Amino acid sequence: xxxxxxxTVNGSVHEAxxxxxxxxxxxxxxxxxxxxTHVGCDTTNCGACTVIMGGRAVKSCTVxxxxxxxxxxxxxxxxxxxxxxxxxxEGFYEKHGLQCGFCTPGMMMSAYALLQRTPHPSEGExxxxxxxxxxRCTGYVNIVEAVKYAAEKLGSxxxxxxxxxxx
Amino acid sequence: MIPDKFEYVAAKTVPEAIGFLQRxxxxxxxxxxxxxxxxxxxxxLAAPRYLVDLNRISDxxxxxxxxxxxxxxxxxxxxxxxxxxxxRARYPLMADTAKVxxxxxxxxxxxxxxxxxxxxxxxDWGAAMLAAKSxxxxxxxxxKRTVPIDEFFVDxxxxxLQPDEILTEILxxxxxxxxxxxxxxxxxxxxxxxxxxxGTQLVLDRKGAIEDVGIGLCNVGPSSLRARxxxxxxxxxxxxxxxxxxAAQLAAEECNPAGDLRGPADYxxxxxxxxxxxxxxxxxxxxxxxx
Numbered sequence: 001x002x003x004x005x006x007x008t009v010n011g012s013v014h015e016a017x018x019x020x021x022x023x024x025x026x027x028x029x030x031x032x033x034x035x036x037t038h039v040g041c042d043t044t045n046c047g048a049c050t051v052i053m054g055g056r057a058v059k060s061c062t063v064x065x066x067x068x069x070x071x072x073x074x075x076x077x078x079x080x081x082x083x084x085x086x087x088x089x090e091g092f093y094e095k096h097g098l099q100c101g102f103c104t105p106g107m108m109m110s111a112y113a114l115l116q117r118t119p120h121p122s123e124g125e126x127x128x129x130x131x132x133x134x135x136r137c138t139g140y141v142n143i144v145e146a147v148k149y150a151a152e153k154l155g156s157x158x159x160x161x162x163x164x165x166x167x
Numbered sequence: 168m169i170p171d172k173f174e175y176v177a178a179k180t181v182p183e184a185i186g187f188l189q190r191x192x193x194x195x196x197x198x199x200x201x202x203x204x205x206x207x208x209x210x211x212l213a214a215p216r217y218l219v220d221l222n223r224i225s226d227x228x229x230x231x232x233x234x235x236x237x238x239x240x241x242x243x244x245x246x247x248x249x250x251x252x253x254x255r256a257r258y259p260l261m262a263d264t265a266k267v268x269x270x271x272x273x274x275x276x277x278x279x280x281x282x283x284x285x286x287x288x289x290x291d292w293g294a295a296m297l298a299a300k301s302x303x304x305x306x307x308x309x310x311k312r313t314v315p316i317d318e319f320f321v322d323x324x325x326x327x328l329q330p331d332e333i334l335t336e337i338l339x340x341x342x343x344x345x346x347x348x349x350x351x352x353x354x355x356x357x358x359x360x361x362x363x364x365x366g367t368q369l370v371l372d373r374k375g376a377i378e379d380v381g382i383g384l385c386n387v388g389p390s391s392l393r394a395r396x397x398x399x400x401x402x403x404x405x406x407x408x409x410x411x412x413x414a415a416q417l418a419a420e421e422c423n424p425a426g427d428l429r430g431p432a433d434y435x436x437x438x439x440x441x442x443x444x445x446x447x448x449x450x451x452x453x454x455x456x457x458x
Contacts, residue, residue, distance in 0.1 A: 003175055020175035020218065021208075042168050044206050045358060047272055056246070056275040062205045063276070066175050067198075067222060110272065131357040132270030 005069040009034070010078030018065045025049045027065035028075055036076040036105045040134075047133035050106035051075050057113035059132075076105035079112065087153035088112055088146070097146030099137035107133045111147045120151060170208035177220040181227070181306055181335060184219055188331040189308055191217040197333065198222070199242055199281030202273050227280075227335065230254065237339040241280020249274060258339065259453055260348025260368050264295040267350070270358040283319070284334045286326045286390065289360035293320060293391025295350050297383030298366035301339045307332035320390040345371040345378075347454030349446045352385070353438050355429065361386045362429045365418070365442040369401075371454045377401045377410070382443065387424040387435055394418040397443065406451045408444070415443035 002017035009032060016031055028034050028051065040048030042061055049061040052074040079086035088108050091097060098104045107130060114121060114129030121129065126147045127140070135143060178184035188195055196204060196215035199222070207213040221227065227242035230251050237258060239248070248254050249265035268274055268282075268291050282292045283303060296303075296316045303314050308331055319326050328334060342348075352364035364385035372378040380401045382394040397418040404410040424435035 020173055021170045023169075042209070044202060044273065047270070050272060057272050058275050059272050062202055062273075064175070064201075064205070064218075066177075067201075067220065069177075129271060132272035 003066050003069075005066055007065070007068045007070075008072045010074055016065075020064060020066050022065045023061055024051070024053075024063040024065045024068050024073070025060035027068070028060060028073070031065075034075050034077050038102055038105055040102065040106070045134065046103070046106075047110065048103050048106040050109040050133060052109055052113055055113075055116070057110050057132075074109070074112075076108055079108065086112075086150075088115070088150040090153065091146035091149035092143070095142050095145040095149050097138065097143045103133055103135045103137075107135065107143055111150065114147070115151055115154060119155060121147070123148070168209040170205070171211055171214040173208075173215055173218050175218050175220065177223045179223055181224060181333060184221060184224065184333060185306065185308055185331060187217065187219045188333070191219075192330045195219050195330075197281075197284075199284075200244065200273075200277035201281075202269070202277045203281070203285045203287065221333075228278075232257075232341060235341050237341060239279055239337040239339070241284075241334050241336060242278050243280070245269075245274035245277050245279065245282075246271070248279065257342060258299075258348065260295055260299055260350050260366055260450075261339070263348075263350035264291050264366060267291065267352045267354070267364075273358070279337060280334045283337070284326060284328060286320055286322075286324050288323055288388060288390050288392075289386040290391065291350070291352065291361065291364060291366075291385055294364060294383035294385035295366040296337065296339070297391055297393045298348065298350075298368045298381040299339045299383075300368070300381045301337055303334050304336035304338065305332050306335040311335070313338070317393060323389045325390075342368075343370050345373075345454050347371075347450040347452065349449035349453065351442045351446045351449070353442065360429075363387050363422075363424065363435050363438040363442060365439060365446045367443075367446045367450045369406075369447070369450050369454060371406060371451065375406060375455075377404055377406050380447075382414075382418060382446075384418065384422050384439060386429075387422040387439055389423070392422055394421055394443070396421050401447075406447075406454075408448070411444045411447040414447065415440045418443045 038048040040046035044062045051060045195217040198220045227240045229240040282290045348368035350366040353362045366383040369380035384392040397414040419436040419440035424432045426432045
């Protein structure tokens, strides 16, 4: 029953034999041990499991691992480089963009996808960009501030962090 | 939540996918965006023995105009329709629709063909494609057939697709001069299905009267609905608020919503009435070159 897959996650190639019904989020967390990606609602609503696949932010609880065969995936662990926080992470830290932190990895991956496509987003575009990610603590205000911070930092110093990494 | 066991096959071409369907028949389900199917599988409301993945077929995702039609490949993602310059410039009904489906993450995966073939009365494309008077191309072992959208939906989650057929393309008539469209949706929050939504596509004649109009209604009946009486009342009339109000009243009467957690039936009828007026106003404004 096993299907052999080869997935590039945060730049490293991983090969594994998986059951077709294994969800991508479980592959990431349980097979690869990358537990930064969270399982929240498990029903395609909350976005806590958001990762970048083929350059697009997707809910990894609603993708089978076999669908990622031959593709590139980026998780929250792929943001920091050489021990240096990515500007998005720095923004969440500086602007207090989290309280309990459960939604944060997904929120940051959606922010990453947004800033790749729209490097200088308006507040409305930021809110639109994270509208698939639910936060039950912050009321979103500081999350929006965090993304603004990241956009400014990325705009002024394009070489900092892992933002040039293609995914 | 873990789906029941299944075998996974990835088709590289449409004929190969049809071959799998011929072999596995109703034991198989097609996987496009998967954002309706996979949740159903996780809830064990669906438990196909074989999953035929269409995502490795390279030539099923496109948006292009040829021979008087907009042709959209069935595997085109909602996000691609949302961000397409061609759709934004020439098909405002579709641009409006794409951007209110679920949320941005879902739109990155979900496909127009998958949405139509799933035939959920809450699916936005059903109502929009009725308004646009589109056709779908269905491909099977005996070749292709063209199905007008009015004949495509049979009932809730049921279409005319045979077990060995695949919806491969959507054809939308190119807008003539004087055309405008709009899609308006009321939802409790981003990501929810519509309380109700209304799509319209119309064309004005040289005197500014409504020459032809399509109106599709979302989530107010057992399937996507065409507001036939509202359309008939508008055809040939002046495009003014009095005509819109009369048509909207008819649309509210001819839909068939069920009361549920999104509100009682008479509330939803009123939402249809209000959205119909607003959608018609916006479509006419666009037809005249505004908005």
